[in-house]
Amino acid sequence: MEASVVVASNRAPVSFERNASGRLVGRRGAGGLVTALSGVFFRDDTAWVAAAMTDGDRAVALKGRVIEPDSHQRVRYVVIPPERYEGYYNQISNRILWFVHHNLWDTPRSPIFDDATQEAWSSYVEANRQFALALADESDRHPVYLIQDYHLSLVPGMLRELVPDAKIVHFSHTPFAGATYLRILPVNMREAILRGLAGADVLGFQSKQWAENYLLSARSIAGARVLRGGRLEFEGHDAAVRAFPVAVNAHPLRETAATQEAGAVREELRDWRGDRAMMLRVDRLEPSKNILRGFLGYELFLRRNPSWRRRVQFLCLFAPSREDVPEYQTYGEECLAVAARINEQLGSKGWQPITVKVQEDYRYAVAAYDLYDVLLVNPTYDGMNLVAMEGPLVNRQDGALVLSRNAGAIARLGRHALGINPFDLAETAEAIREGLEMPREERVRRARGMARTIQAHTPPTWLADQLDAVDHVRPPSRRR
């Protein structure tokens, strides 16, 4: 019999709203994390613990656990009071932890920590404790706990105290900051995060580099010791610290591509592209996605290769992101201004070099995947990057992938992608040219190589690897 599984993440796979007749109706959520975890949807006996986001969720929470009619999955909502949620989610998770793990700060000026930071941190601690309590409440069936991401870094340690023999996996979908950069955090926050994570049996990261960064910082915690093979000994308990790169699920992606709506978008885009080549990027409008240098690299490419002018169009699909965070707002405006400037300076009648669409439309993106000749994925730092894997799965042009060497996906796709340093415009421009001018045979070889590699890993194997690791992590004699 397989072990049961309890997933914990900030965002739930479903969210509830009341419909016109006042009934609570669940709607499947989107986002990389839910996509990555969709494999566990198909398991029996899965529960999911997540923060209530809507009044509907909170109403559901009042009734206790929920069984969704069309899956075997139960969702249990943690109701976090709004003020606490603001501190836990917006202040600490999004404006501090996201920034530190992606090296996003302008260190001479930001961040600036003060008492407000410590207050927000208390909210983060309390929200993590609420999660830990909800998870402990699920311990009767001795599940494996799968705790997701930087929002919940304290949960493994807290849950370990509540349920000493719990089987706990924590997985980070983001990068993990290097030891020197992590020292930007207030010392109590840094230590709590390192210790909190160390409470897990298995600490999963998207790539070896991020796993090593965690170990480098963790070995400085009092009482911690790094053992061979990436194991951390801490408080009489071992954690296996390893890379488990996420996978994308080809099936629903192709289903989406096959919908009528996606077909309509494809028609629209085919008309739009005409007989020009098409470059594509699909990203949240996010500073770590390196949108500015993407535009500047494309501009450099056009200036150096004037024969490509009027022969290529760059479609940029941006999902709005954290629009209430001032850094995001400013960055978004700068990006759009640069695109406008380039269109102004390089465009000509009947040809606009860059087309930007800011919209939340997954089907549109999937339809666009089908058609690109070059996909640009150039984040400054990225845990993995799912676009780099979704694109090649859907694309039918044998399109080339220009991929940042600082994205976790490079470990899987580096052989077939055109790797770039995301800070280097010359390299970016050259890779775009190479992608557009690649001989047919090489295009095909690389595109097939990518599709093969991506399909060789699936969410179920990703999950199975973690469950396997948790079974092997500690010899039973060492358990308390």
Added chain:
Amino acid sequence: MEASVVVASNRAPVSFERNASGRLVGRRGAGGLVTALSGVFFRDDTAWVAAAMTDGDRAVALKGRVIEPDSHQRVRYVVIPPERYEGYYNQISNRILWFVHHNLWDTPRSPIFDDATQEAWSSYVEANRQFALALADESDRHPVYLIQDYHLSLVPGMLRELVPDAKIVHFSHTPFAGATYLRILPVNMREAILRGLAGADVLGFQSKQWAENYLLSARSIAGARVLRGGRLEFEGHDAAVRAFPVAVNAHPLRETAATQEAGAVREELRDWRGDRAMMLRVDRLEPSKNILRGFLGYELFLRRNPSWRRRVQFLCLFAPSREDVPEYQTYGEECLAVAARINEQLGSKGWQPITVKVQEDYRYAVAAYDLYDVLLVNPTYDGMNLVAMEGPLVNRQDGALVLSRNAGAIARLGRHALGINPFDLAETAEAIREGLEMPREERVRRARGMARTIQAHTPPTWLADQLDAVDHVRPPSRRR
């Protein structure tokens, strides 16, 4: 017989100008590096290889080696053509390597690398080669080479090729970037730097943390292997990678403090301070020195402790720095604007909370060291920080030291200083209060502890440790 020593650094310990009668006159240079190395001045048979900075230096270079009349030291100038020097020094060393090692970039926007970067890099390579050739020319007496700092990171490897059995020490006065952050550099630059440094027998850093950061990146070079005890095996040759924290020379510092000029400044400052407490900072006007948050932390302290208003004055002595670098200019202006704003908002008749002096005046600084009650040293990142060591040596108020935990000096002074996270205003404000209100007995104990620790290490012992390490680094049988 002691081995002879050849020092290499960008800046020479002396610089020559023609006087009124056209004769070349040498003048002792200033700066942290020369201070740190002043111990080697007193050795016989030392040569110094450095870039010619002035027409006088270039005239001297034409004549070949120079023996300074009042020391045993010879200076050999490397004449780097102005365009090459611009690329080597301003573009690569100051605007790229300094920034990467101090985590100074606003990564969503800067740096942006392009062909100009690669051109500047060629200049850096060529300038390093000029140094290596000049050093190889000194090999007849089998000296130990002491190569200084990030300007000359390629020299160890280049010199190793020219003189395979050379004894080479490279010392980094700055931090060394963490492995993840170092990946911002173009890959050819990053690899050349890691390999270039690996050519040394001994790689010295200011603290263990920076040494480890080097090793973490270096192990990814093809053919390199990290051995136990911080040794790097690369191309059949071992390098010992270790911390050798620099020391300050108490004697000349106290001599400076005893000059008439310093005495006059002390009088002036005593008048200025009156019976108020005095807080001091002495820094180059430099983004890594964290001047902005220093002001904001002091402001927070004054707002929270209104009883200290009119009872304390903050003297800030800033040496102008790299005024032609736009980032420095902007930063300097922001700093002065914040100081003016605080003075405007919190000052009152007869009391100005902050007094800023932008001037190049070492004696003034040394005189001010004498008088502070609290010395603020809060860099975001700093290889070592000499002010943190000079201050307590000179100070006669049993003044407290507020010291960033990200400065190398924390390893030596952490027990007696008030350690802060430099990004945390609340911690900074609280440490200032603690420093000002510290009971007499504790002040004395800490001040004595610092002075003792600082004096226990001298430039000669710092040098001797490195020479010792180079003698023990490779069993003779392994030499080529």
